[in-house]
Amino acid sequence: MELNTFKDSFERIAKKQKLSCSLTKELIDQVSQEIEHTLSSIQSGKAADIHQRLILANQKAKDAVVGSNNQSVGMLRELNINITKFQKLLEKLFNPDISKACRDIDFEPGIVNQIIINHFYREGQFDIVDCLLKEAGEDEPISLKLQFKEIHEILEGIKCRNFEPALSWVAANRDKLNESGSDLELKLHKLQFVDILQNQGRAGALKYARMHLGPLASCHMTELQKLMGSLLWGAKLEKSPYADLVSPVLWEELAGEIMRTFCNFAGQSFQNPLKVALAAGLEGLPTLLKLVNFMSPNTQEWQDMKQLPVAVELGEEFRFHSVFVCPVSREQASEENPPMMLPCGHVLCKQSIHKLSKGNSRGFKCPYCPLDASAAQCRQLYF
Structure with missing residues (x-):
């Protein structure tokens, strides 16, 4: 849920609330003046009993007219509807159902336990680790x-x-x-x-x-x-x-x-691995939830997906490795499409080299210098 949508909804409710308060105050002032005028006429003592009844009936008729023409009732009803919608918006924004973004993945219990043990050792919670080792049956x-x-x-x-x-x-x-x-x-x-x-x-x-x-x-x-x-x-x-x-x-x-x-x-990382993983997950979670909601009619596709169709942008603090983008295809390198160094020293991704060499069947000229190369001469780089 975009923050701008949340702010716009809040501003609309605030405006309606101010308008409703203003109309209600005007109504109360009007009715109060009419009642004071009626009481003043009755308390003067000059009016006969039948005349007093007419004054009360007239006041009742005025109240009925004010009630039938009252705009504040409709305004309050509309305000209540908007507040209810805003409450649902808040629940989606601050209390989303994150289980939708979960996938059926088999985790290795031993590895998960080791990550948790490492976390509590870093925090100095050795008693908690002893309890975990006992219950999980892990070696200390x-x-x-x-x-x-x-x-x-x-x-x-x-x-x-x-x-x-x-x-x-x-x-x-x-x-x-x-x-x-x-x-x-x-x-x-x-x-x-x-x-x-x-x-x-x-x-x-x-x-x-x-x-x-x-x-x-x-x-x-x-x-x-x-x-x-x-x-x-x-x-x-x-x-x-x-x-x-x-x-x-x-x-x-x-x-x-x-x-x-x-x-x-x-040989340990300075940053707590469990904290880093949780922080990165929280930052990427809104994007994943949007994707899951968009794909909700076809949940099996989400379970079978091997690569996300959208980029999950994380902050610079979550970049621990060099990132290479092929200067030809403009695509980021991956395990299936690793960076390859040409004999001249320039670097392209494997798929770009495959296209330039027509399926590795012939030599090609480097896109950035006049030297020739072949797919067999290219060497994979590891960052």
């Missing part, structure tokens, strides 16, 4: 569990300003960190230095610097000079030129970098 992934327990202990230590678990992990993986060009060890020591300076004073910070920062001087002299300059301000860093050293953002960035580096070394 000891190595994975120990890895994520270690990283959660490190992150919990960072929250409590306890750097020992993180520094021990960095020391054990120093070679890998150096190979990847990571300065994680320096960042840990910097935050530890600043924390000691604020809580223990200059003497404690200087002692820590001599013990731990000295070996890093050859590679990070500029950073260490900045830290030494901060010694002059002691516990008043917040009001100094070195205020950025005590920014809370540094702690958040450090925790994120530790998690990213840990996942890289452990």
Whole structure:
């Protein structure tokens, strides 16, 4: 359901509601004035009893005329109908029947369980994983569990300003960190230095610097000079030129970098696979629901469909691989139509090469340079 349709429907109801309120107020004011006039005539005491009855009958006749000519009743009835339609529109928009977009696909229970287990390990919910393993009858992934327990202990230590678990992990993986060009060890020591300076004073910070920062001087002299300059301000860093050293953002960035580096070394994706899959599904769900509603008379076609007839656009955050579009056919590469590199270095999709070579029966000229090629000379590329 398009958002513009929702907004237009809401605006129509709002206009009708304002008009209905205005007409009702005018009616109430008119009837109120008539009643006050009638009461004033009766209470004057000058009118005879029969005359008072005539006044009441006249008032009753006026009320009947006002009631028969009342436009607000029809307006309220129309407003109620529109509100009912709008309610149904809201239900379709915010509470759709997503089961329509489901297909009868046989999932491998073991793989699904492993995805869920990985998710809860990442979240540190180890008790939930133990319960799931027991009920599903799955083998406990000891190595994975120990890895994520270690990283959660490190992150919990960072929250409590306890750097020992993180520094021990960095020391054990120093070679890998150096190979990847990571300065994680320096960042840990910097935050530890600043924390000691604020809580223990200059003497404690200087002692820590001599013990731990000295070996890093050859590679990070500029950073260490900045830290030494901060010694002059002691516990008043917040009001100094070195205020950025005590920014809370540094702690958040450090925790994120530790998690990213840990996942890289452990062969795990930094982003939670289950969360990514759910987020991508939610973004593509409206398009799928529209397609299913359009194809509802022929549901079997939806079940048998191997490729969607429409594009499901996802955001840039869901693009994890290179996407190649053939410059000749303007079609995106796929497993059935992979990118192929010509001897000259230009790349086309397999189907385009098949057409240019007339079914692989003869050579052809590259569309972008004067060099000749044949289908047998082309090599498939893997992104």
